[in-house]
Amino acid sequence: MENRVALTEKRMQVALHQFIFPFSINLNSQNQFKEQLLKDEFIPFFIGETKQEDRYYGAEYKVSHREMERYYLPFTSSFLFPHEEDNEKGFRRYSKQLNIVCSLHSPYYNLAFTIHSIDVIFCPFDLGFITIRTELKCEEVNYSLALEFAKRFRVLQNMNKQDDESYIQYNDLTFKESESFIFHILGPNTSAFLDHGRLDKVYFEKLPFFLDECMYVACFYSLVEDSEISLVDIYRAARIDGLNKEGKPFIGATNLNYIKSYSELHAYDRWGPDTYFITDENAFSCITKQSHAVAVKIANKMYGEYYYGLLLNLFHKIVLLKISNQYSQVRLEQNQGKIEELIRSITDFSAKYYFIEVVSQSQGKEIFLQLRKFYGNDELFVEVKRTLNDLFEYQSNYTNKRASYLLRILTIYTVISGIYGMNQVIEDLKGPISWRKMQDYSVFQYFALIVALSGILIGISLAVDSLRQLIKKRKY
Known part of the structure; x- marks a missing residue:
């Protein structure tokens, strides 16, 4: 042309x-x-x-x-x-x-x-x-x-x-x-x-x-x-x-x-x-x-x-685009750790690095805001804040569901092992354990023993996981 x-x-x-x-x-x-x-x-x-x-x-x-x-x-x-x-x-x-x-x-x-x-x-x-x-x-x-x-x-x-x-x-x-x-x-x-x-x-x-x-x-x-x-x-x-x-x-x-x-x-x-x-x-x-x-x-x-x-x-x-790109790649049902990391990144960026007022002089402020306008940072920031709300909502629902499932599992274990399982095998687990006696267990007694021992292991693993999460949060 x-x-x-x-x-x-x-x-x-x-x-x-x-x-x-x-x-x-x-x-x-x-x-x-x-x-x-x-x-x-x-x-x-x-x-x-x-x-x-x-x-x-x-x-x-x-x-x-x-x-x-x-x-x-x-x-x-x-x-x-x-x-x-x-x-x-x-x-x-x-x-x-x-x-x-x-x-x-x-x-x-x-x-x-x-x-x-x-x-x-x-x-x-x-x-x-x-x-x-x-x-x-x-x-x-x-x-x-x-x-x-x-x-x-x-x-x-x-x-x-x-x-x-x-x-x-x-x-x-x-x-x-x-x-x-x-x-x-x-x-x-x-x-x-x-x-x-x-x-x-x-x-x-x-x-x-x-x-x-x-x-x-x-x-x-x-x-x-x-x-x-x-x-x-x-x-x-x-x-x-x-x-x-x-x-x-x-x-x-x-x-x-x-x-x-x-x-x-x-x-x-x-x-x-x-x-x-x-x-x-x-x-x-x-x-x-x-x-x-x-x-x-x-x-x-x-x-x-x-x-x-x-x-x-x-x-x-760049940070706002990075966060948006990370959010698009997170698989919500499989990456709870990445979700928590993303929430921390957004919160950290919002609190420490992204301010509405940055420059003290009027002419400098106008030039700075012009740069921000043409890079579209305010629009990106609004989108990232919306992402944060979505992540919080998902995490809340995920936590509630997890707590509900965990409570249901623990209730079942408590009922079976406490009322039925422990009454079946508790006497054999006192003092020196007679492993030879367990050879004569019935199917129900074996079931009760497995439930009791697995309940103890689950309790220990939950305690270790809670301690690990606490230490991880204190690092941030």
Whole structure:
């Protein structure tokens, strides 16, 4: 279809990207993973260490830890920025400064870029994030090329001809896919700790927003000051539309009314027409035409407060989808233990991690809520709470039925063994037992003996099971 939308190329001052790869961690392997990261010269991130404020973001950029902590309400800051390295109930971040120069090649462009740093973040519920921070050399890049870079680099595994035609060059090494580049160069020892189990034991490959095997991307684009940010520019940032198959600027829509309504819905325009924040299911972008000094301050926010807001919303969505997926797989009549574990997970998530109020500042709150809205977290949370009610109702019915059956069985045993069985064989079980005498038992006496002994065994097993359940509950 012929593109009826006029595309005007824009010159860039700055093009920054943060590529975020969520993953599932192998069960009970976080401590080993942490030790490996420390060996690979990753450094634990603590908000109290101000020396880290300008270490991971490039020469011009700096994140104020004081402002970042104040940006979030105290109960949110407590798990976003834990004070102890071994706090498994919070986000534990490990960062490594790289500052390596690479290039992305295709038949239509050769884009040089710098990778400033990489993060590995451990989260509750055996989740993790890998974040890669890149910066393009803007004297060689226009707006379409910046978008094309984001579109290509975020693809972990090639899916089409354009992906196959592009490759990453680092020194003398060539990588056809971003995945191999990440796990061979940036984090060579991380892949072993990712959950590669069977699909019926993992959830991540089944999540709808990860079916395309792509990373999320946080983009910051600073255009030259005499530029005009149009609704078309906003739409392209939301959809990450770079170049078409012929290497020309591309937009994935031709209806100007649709582009207008889509862009107005997805853009946060409090600081328009100079600065816009755009949210979509695959990208969180900022476009500005402010002066370079102001653009640097906005970029610092993208590396700091807004970065953690994006991570927190992604964390919420992944956990909610994980819980929904687990619920769909539970076989109610056979997995009572899994039901109890799922109830604990939902309750723990609701009480400790999912809050309506998260951000203290008004503009930050609006951006955070926009991210939450487009990820559909509130709707997912309502569904999960409904799941919790269903689980409680089932567990209550199951417990009542189990108690009823148990009472019936114990009553029968009590009647038979107490009134009939014990009267038949009780005398032979006093003092030294005469096993030879039992050879002369009648059928009814054998029956009474079996009932009496099995009743004792059942009583012991019930006591042991109750003790085991009590110990298990105290662990949580």
